[in-house]
Every structure is written in structure tokens, then in C-alpha cells.
Amino acid sequence: MSDLDLSLYLVTDPGLSRGRSYEFMVEEAVKGGVTVVQLREKNLSSRKFYELAKSLMSLLKPMNIPLIINDRLDIALAVDADGLHIGQSDLPYHIARKLLGKDTIIGLSVETIEQAREANRLDVDYIGLSPVFSTNTKRDINRPLGLSGVKEIASFTKHKTVGIGGINNANAKSVIASGAHGVAVVSAIVSHDNPRKAASELKTIIDSAK
């Protein structure tokens, strides 16, 4: 997917969405300017995860926005999702690529400079730089890469990059300026009173920083 636009990458989180539905959050966020959506779900049964993913595919396909499933390759296959995002403790990349084929987007989280170097040996479609800043959204992660880490990785990676972790209106510009192709956010959109407006403001900042 050479035309993959990582500019503003939404990662879902029902726990931070203040009771609003996935479909509402995703639709509002896309209308505001989100360019790609990742469905990240760790608590649903496989059946409910599948049904939710199918529902989001129906919503996003006509809007021409790719849906990327976090971790669960079976769900990605079951709904013919646009992509799969894997972390360092998910299925190995070569297995995911073998099972999904060459036309499916596969993104890989890297949490260190070393992992970013290793990713240069893989034909992933993008790497997620995680976390850029410290964050309360996801606690099981390494020391932040910081803007210096983003810059260093941007200097040698052959992949598109998206920064994630603690990114908001106040620092999104600096992440893009450090060389990331896009920023991924969770709470900056899903916890906002007005997710469409939050997305729109972020998108304006990102576009003007490019």
C-alpha cells in the first residue's frame, strides 16, 4: 500500500470513549480528518470482536479509510480488513505476511532504536514508533523514544512511520517535524467532548507541519 496515508491514525479504546459507541467515535473522527483507523480490542469475545470489525468495515469502506486490526490476524482475515498491526509480543511478522499475503497492510510497533533497525529487514508497510512520549493509555511499554528517537529512526528507516504515545495538539507538530509521516492518537480524540473537532484540529496541525 504505497498510497497509505498515515497522517492522522486513530486507535480505538472503548475504556476511554466515555460510553460512546465505536461506530460513533470512528465516524466522527473520520469526518474530522482521520486517515486510518486501528481497531484495538483486548476484552471482547472473538464473536463480538468479529461483529464489531465487520460493522466498522461497512462504515469505513465507503469512506475509503483503511481499517487495521490490532494483533488478531483471525479477525483481520474474517472481515477482510485492510491491514493488521502487530506488536513485538504478537505473531511473528513473517507468519503474518505469509497468512495475509502481500496486498494486506502490515504495521509493526517498534519500541527501541534497535527494533527499528531490525524492521529494515522486513517488508512491513509502516512502523509505529511507540511510545514517543509517556502516556497513561497503554502502560505495558518501554521508555519513551522522545523526539530524538523519532529523529534518529527517521534518519535510517526505509519504512513509513507513525508516532504514538502521548501525542496531542500541543506536540503533534514536533513529531511530524522530527520526521514521522503521521501521528497516532487514542485519548486525544476518543476522550474529547467533540471527537470530530479534535480530529480536525489535529489534522490541520499535521498538514501544516508537513
Added chain:
Amino acid sequence: MSDLDLSLYLVTDPGLSRGRSYEFMVEEAVKGGVTVVQLREKNLSSRKFYELAKSLMSLLKPMNIPLIINDRLDIALAVDADGLHIGQSDLPYHIARKLLGKDTIIGLSVETIEQAREANRLDVDYIGLSPVFSTNTKRDINRPLGLSGVKEIASFTKHKTVGIGGINNANAKSVIASGAHGVAVVSAIVSHDNPRKAASELKTIIDSAK
């Protein structure tokens, strides 16, 4: 898999295995007479689940014992497992069959007579009757089917059947006598001081009841 032998079906459970490894439990149980193994895992990362499944495949393949993965179709695909077991809250059967193809074993848990009737419309390879008796191993399940439920389902199902839930040395014979092709156990083997001996005793009871 018309030659699938459901006689003594082991379902893994690390929480009940008293610190002994999956590989130890499975090897001992198969040496004692287990005819099929299901890897059921709800807490591991996808990477660790994959590595464990791969390890069990290496162990079981030379012993000619099928490995069936519970719920996670991606893990089943990743290790080319013999089969997948799905419950009523896992991926829909028709999706699983489409993704796995006709040569992979697919088992389906049924918790009511009605679900067993519905399963007659599916080309599953077996149905799990769950639970036969009340059990402490798995709490998120329906009222026990009882031996009368096993008998009723056996009278109309077109599928092979395996009873699960609260089955042990004392009642295994009655489950087979009620028409089940096999019995599935968790704690009766994995919590036993000597899992090989536990499996061997169960196998003798099952074989003599047939």
C-alpha cells in the same frame, strides 16, 4: 477427519496444572492414552500462544495425536494445527470453515439441545457437549446437560460427540453409555499427581464402556 478418535480428549489448563509445563502434561497424558489434545489459552500474548502451539505440534505430530486450538483461528493457521475448537461466542462456524478449508478439524461446543439441533445443519467434525456435569473448571457456562441431555443429543445428532464438564473416573462410563463417542477432561488429568496414570485409568474405563 472420519478417523478422528475422540475417546479421551485432553483440554489444557495451566492454572490447574500445579506448575507443571504444558509439554510435560501433554506428553504424559498422551503416553497414558489421550487421543486428542486441545490447547485452550486465554491469558498468553499471541506470540507466546504461537510458540507454545508450535512446541506442542512438534511434540504431538510424531505421536500421531491431533492438536486442536481453542478459539484462536490465527494460531491454528500459524502452526498448521490439526483443528480448531469454537464455542458459541467465538468466530461463526462458516467463517472458520471458509478460512481453514475442508481438511481441518472443526469442533463446536453446544450447551443446549437446541444448539445441538442447529449443529446438524453444519458440517462440523464433532460437537462438544458442554457441560455434562457441573464443574469448577469453567464457570461461564450454562446449566449442565446431564446424562439425559447427552442421550437426547446422541439420539438425533449426525456428528461425533465428546462430553465435557465434571467428568472423572467415577462417571466417565456413564457418559459413554449415554451415547458420547468420547469424554473430554481438564482437571481429572492435569491436576492429578500422575497425569499419565490418570489418563490410562480413564482410557481403560472408556474403552471397556464402548
